[in-house]
Amino acid sequence: MSLFLRLLFRNKLAGFGAVVLGVIVVLALLTPFLPLHPPNETSTANRYLRPLSDGHLLGTDHLGRDLLSRLLWGTRLSLAVGFAAALIAGLVGAAIGVMAGYFGGRTDNVTMRGIDMLMAFPYILLALAIVAVLGPGLMNALIAVAVVNIPFFARNIRGVTVGIAHREFIDAARLAGMGHTRILLTEVVPNIVPVVVIAMSTTIGWMILETAGLSFLGLGSQPPQADLGSMLGEARSALITSPHTSIVPGVMILLIVMSVNLLGDGIRDALDPRLRSGALARPMAATRVDRAQVPPAKGDALLDIDALETQFQVGRRTYKAVNKVSLELKPGECLGLIGESGSGKSVTALSVMGLVASPPGVITGGAVRLEGQDLIGAPYELLRSLRGRRVAYIFQDPLSTLHPLYRIGDQLIEAIRVHDPVSRAAAHKRAVKLLEDVRIPNPAARINAFPHELSGGMRQRVGIAMALANDPDIIIADEPTTALDVTVQAQILALLDELRQRRGLAILFITHDFGVVGQLCDRVAVMYGGRIVETGPTQAVLDAPAHPYTRRLIACVPELGGGRRILAAIPGLPPAVDQLPEGCAFAPRCDKAQDACRRGEVTLDGTTRKVRCLFPEVAP
Amino acid sequence: MGGYILKRLLSAIPVLLGITIIVFLIMAMIPGDPATAILGSYATPENVARLNRFLGLDEPLWRQYFTWLGNMLQGDFGRSFRLNRPVLDEILDRFSATLILAGTAFVLCAVLGIIAGTISAARQYGFADKAITSVVIIGISVPSFFLGMMMILLFAVKLRWFPVSGMYSIWGGGDLPDLLRHLTMPALALSVVATGVVARLSRGAMLEVLRQDFIRTARAKGVHERRVIWGHALRAAMVSIIPVLGIQAGFVLSGAVYIEMVFQWPGVGRMLVDAILTRDILLVQGGVVFIAACYVGFNIVVDVAQSLLDPRIRT
Numbered sequence: 001m002s003l004f005l006r007l008l009f010r011n012k013l014a015g016f017g018a019v020v021l022g023v024i025v026v027l028a029l030l031t032p033f034l035p036l037h038p039p040n041e042t043s044t045a046n047r048y049l050r051p052l053s054d055g056h057l058l059g060t061d062h063l064g065r066d067l068l069s070r071l072l073w074g075t076r077l078s079l080a081v082g083f084a085a086a087l088i089a090g091l092v093g094a095a096i097g098v099m100a101g102y103f104g105g106r107t108d109n110v111t112m113r114g115i116d117m118l119m120a121f122p123y124i125l126l127a128l129a130i131v132a133v134l135g136p137g138l139m140n141a142l143i144a145v146a147v148v149n150i151p152f153f154a155r156n157i158r159g160v161t162v163g164i165a166h167r168e169f170i171d172a173a174r175l176a177g178m179g180h181t182r183i184l185l186t187e188v189v190p191n192i193v194p195v196v197v198i199a200m201s202t203t204i205g206w207m208i209l210e211t212a213g214l215s216f217l218g219l220g221s222q223p224p225q226a227d228l229g230s231m232l233g234e235a236r237s238a239l240i241t242s243p244h245t246s247i248v249p250g251v252m253i254l255l256i257v258m259s260v261n262l263l264g265d266g267i268r269d270a271l272d273p274r275l276r277s278g279a280l281a282r283p284m285a286a287t288r289v290d291r292a293q294v295p296p297a298k299g300d301a302l303l304d305i306d307a308l309e310t311q312f313q314v315g316r317r318t319y320k321a322v323n324k325v326s327l328e329l330k331p332g333e334c335l336g337l338i339g340e341s342g343s344g345k346s347v348t349a350l351s352v353m354g355l356v357a358s359p360p361g362v363i364t365g366g367a368v369r370l371e372g373q374d375l376i377g378a379p380y381e382l383l384r385s386l387r388g389r390r391v392a393y394i395f396q397d398p399l400s401t402l403h404p405l406y407r408i409g410d411q412l413i414e415a416i417r418v419h420d421p422v423s424r425a426a427a428h429k430r431a432v433k434l435l436e437d438v439r440i441p442n443p444a445a446r447i448n449a450f451p452h453e454l455s456g457g458m459r460q461r462v463g464i465a466m467a468l469a470n471d472p473d474i475i476i477a478d479e480p481t482t483a484l485d486v487t488v489q490a491q492i493l494a495l496l497d498e499l500r501q502r503r504g505l506a507i508l509f510i511t512h513d514f515g516v517v518g519q520l521c522d523r524v525a526v527m528y529g530g531r532i533v534e535t536g537p538t539q540a541v542l543d544a545p546a547h548p549y550t551r552r553l554i555a556c557v558p559e560l561g562g563g564r565r566i567l568a569a570i571p572g573l574p575p576a577v578d579q580l581p582e583g584c585a586f587a588p589r590c591d592k593a594q595d596a597c598r599r600g601e602v603t604l605d606g607t608t609r610k611v612r613c614l615f616p617e618v619a620p
Numbered sequence: 621m622g623g624y625i626l627k628r629l630l631s632a633i634p635v636l637l638g639i640t641i642i643v644f645l646i647m648a649m650i651p652g653d654p655a656t657a658i659l660g661s662y663a664t665p666e667n668v669a670r671l672n673r674f675l676g677l678d679e680p681l682w683r684q685y686f687t688w689l690g691n692m693l694q695g696d697f698g699r700s701f702r703l704n705r706p707v708l709d710e711i712l713d714r715f716s717a718t719l720i721l722a723g724t725a726f727v728l729c730a731v732l733g734i735i736a737g738t739i740s741a742a743r744q745y746g747f748a749d750k751a752i753t754s755v756v757i758i759g760i761s762v763p764s765f766f767l768g769m770m771m772i773l774l775f776a777v778k779l780r781w782f783p784v785s786g787m788y789s790i791w792g793g794g795d796l797p798d799l800l801r802h803l804t805m806p807a808l809a810l811s812v813v814a815t816g817v818v819a820r821l822s823r824g825a826m827l828e829v830l831r832q833d834f835i836r837t838a839r840a841k842g843v844h845e846r847r848v849i850w851g852h853a854l855r856a857a858m859v860s861i862i863p864v865l866g867i868q869a870g871f872v873l874s875g876a877v878y879i880e881m882v883f884q885w886p887g888v889g890r891m892l893v894d895a896i897l898t899r900d901i902l903l904v905q906g907g908v909v910f911i912a913a914c915y916v917g918f919n920i921v922v923d924v925a926q927s928l929l930d931p932r933i934r935t
Contacts, residue, residue, distance in 0.1 A: 236769065282827050418843050
C-alpha cells in the first residue's frame, strides 16, 4: 500500500490531481457549514453582478443568486451524482460480469449478447432514450448514466473472471465441496476488486461529465436545484452579456474531471507493473552512446570490434551486458560467437550497427570499426546508409522480425530501394531473383505472400534474402536457426555456407550450439558473463578446449549414434550481469576454481588461441 | 473479400434486431398510458380506450413489437404528434446537418489524433510528447458544451472570426464558404474530446509497436527513421487504432447533441432533446433507432477497413 502511494505520488501529475480533487471534495463536504448566502435566495436588484462584487465573491446569476454559494452546492451535487453513478455502474456491471464469467456456458452467452446489444448504441444516445422514458430529473439522469456504463464494467470484469475461474485454486475450492456462493465471495470477488476500482477510477470522470451534460440539456436536475451542468445550461442565454455565469461552473467541471482523470491514470499506472520496470519505453533510432574515450585504431580487419562496452541502465541498476569485448572479422571469414542466453552475444552483435534498444541500452566504451571507420557515435545518417548495405542482419525468429502486414515482396523491394534508387519494377525483378537464390520454390508467386502464409523455414529464407538484398560485405546472423526444427536448420546452414563461398561474405554467426559452429565457422569466440573467455580456430577449440566453460559447453552437444557418454549439463546459472563477482565470472560454477580465481581480473592471454583462465585445461 | 463483407453484413442483422427490441422495451416501460398522455388527463375512459385500440396498444406486447418493426421496415416510423408530420421525414430533414457536423468532427479527430499520438510516441518523454500529453489531458476533460460556449465568446464575440450560430438549414441559401464558416467552430468543439482519446490510444499503440522485433528489422535494413515511424510502425499500430475510431464515431455522433444545442445547429440531436422534453415518444423512438442503425452501419465500414489493413483477419 505504501509502495502504491509512493508510486502514485512519484507521478507528479497524479499528485497534482489528488491535491486539486482533495481540495474540491473538502470544500464540497464543508459547504453546509461555510458562511455562504443561501444558494436559492433571489434578489432582483442584484442580477448579473460581476465577480469580486461586494458580498458576492463570484458575482450573481440571472436571478441575483450568489454564484459562489451555487457553485459549491452544485459541485456537491455533481460529485455525489457522479460517484453514485460510478458506484452503481461498477457494482451492477461487476455482478453481471462475475456471473457471466464464472458460470460460463449459456449464461455467459446470453448475458454477453445482451451486453453487446447495449454497446451497439452510440454512447449518449442510450442515456437520452432512458431519460425520455423516465422523464427529466437528476435521479433519472443518474440512472441513465449508470445504465449506459454497465456494459463497460460487465465486459471488463467478465474477462478477468474467466481468467480466474479456470485457475487451480478455484478447482481446489470446488473439490473441497464449497458452494458457488462461497467460492464467488471468498475466492473470486477479492481478486476482482482491484480491477473494479481501477475501472471506476478511470471512468468516474466520464460519468461526472455525462450527468453534467444531461443537466445542461435540461434533462437532469430541475430548478431551483442545480448541479454544475444545469448552472451552465441556465447561464447559456446570458453567455455574451455575462460570461462569468458560464465560466464559473464550466471551469469547475473542467477542474473536477481533469483531476479525477489525472488521479485515475496515476492509479492505473501505479498498478501496472510494466511501467515500473520502464518496459514501455520505445527504442530510439540508434543506440545511445556515452563514451569517455576512444581506443586508438589498429589492425586492418574488415570489422574490428575493439573493447566494446554496452550496458543496460535501468533505474539505479547497471547491467554490464558487454564488457570490453574485442573481435575481428576478415573478409570472407565466418566467426562463431557462442554462449548461453544472457551472455551478451546478441547485444554485442546489435551494438555494431547501433541497434541495441535504447533506452535502456547505452554504449559506454570501445569502438566498432568498419574498414577503419568508427561507427560508435557516428551520425545517424551515416549509420543508416551502412545498415543493410555494408552490414546486414539476420534475426532469430522470422515470424516476429518480418512486418506482419506487408507482403514479403514489398519488404524485399523496400530493402533494395532504401539504398539503391532503382525503379519499382527493377527492384521487383531483383527481389524475385533473391528469393530464387535462397531456394524459395515458385518465387514469382511467393513474392506476394504475407509472412503468416509461409512456413518457418521459408520465412527465414526470406529473412536471409532480405539481408542479401544489397550485397553486403558482412552478415551478422543472430541465432538464425534457433527457432527452426532440426531438418530445416540443416538446410538453412547449408544455404548460408554456400552463399558465403559464392559471394565472399564475412559472417558473424551467433549461436548457443557448438554443433552449428562446427559446421560453419572458421573461428570461434566463447562468451560468458559479457566477456570473451576463449577464442581460436574452430577445430582447435573443439578438439582441445582450454577454458573449463568451453569444455563443458562442448560436452553439452549430444553425439549422434555415440551414446557412450553422459550428456553433461552445467550446474548453476549464468551470473546476473548487474552484480558480477570479482575475478573470474565462471568461478562459482567451475569445479576447478581456486581462491586466486576469485581475486582480481583474469586476462585474455594467447596469440591465435586466447583464453581467460588461470588454470586452463590445455596451454593455449 | 466480398465474402467477408457479406458475412459482416449478415452479422449486423441480429444486432439491428436487438437494438429495436431494446428501444421498444425501454419505450414500453413508460409509466402511464400514451393515450392519456396524448389526450390529456381530462379524457374520458371511453376515449382513452378508443385511442388505445386505434394505436394498437390493446394488443399483446410481442404483437405490438412486430407491427412496429414491420411498419419501420416499410419506412413508416409513425407520426410525431407535436409536429404532426411523419417521423422519418423529420429525421431525414435534419440528419444531413448532423452528418455533416459529426462527419467533419470525426475526420478531424481521426487525423489530428493519430498524428498527435504518433509524434508523441516517437518523441517519448521529449518536449513534443510532454506538450501533446498535457493538451490531451485537458482535451479529454473539458465538457464539449462548455468548450463550445468559450469558443463562441472568443472567436465569435471577441475576434469576430466566425458567426455565433445561425445555421438554420444546411441546404437553404448559403454556399460552401458560408457552410464552412458556420461549421468550423461546432466541428472543432465536437472533435476535441475524441481527438484527445484517439491521440492517447495512438500513442500507446505506437509505443507498443515500436518495441516489436520487426521495427528493429526495418532499422537494420537501413530504412529511414521517418519511414520506420510513419510507415512500418503506424501501419501496424493502425490495427489497434481503427477499432477505437469506431467507438469514437459513436461518441461524436451522439455527442453532437450538446454541440447542436450550443450552436443552434439544426440537427437530429436537438430534435431528440426537444422531443424528450415535450414527450413526443414516437419521434424519440424513431430517432434513436435511426441513429443506432447508422452507427451499426458505420461499424461495418470500420471492420471492413480493418480487414483491408490486416490480411490475417481476412479469412
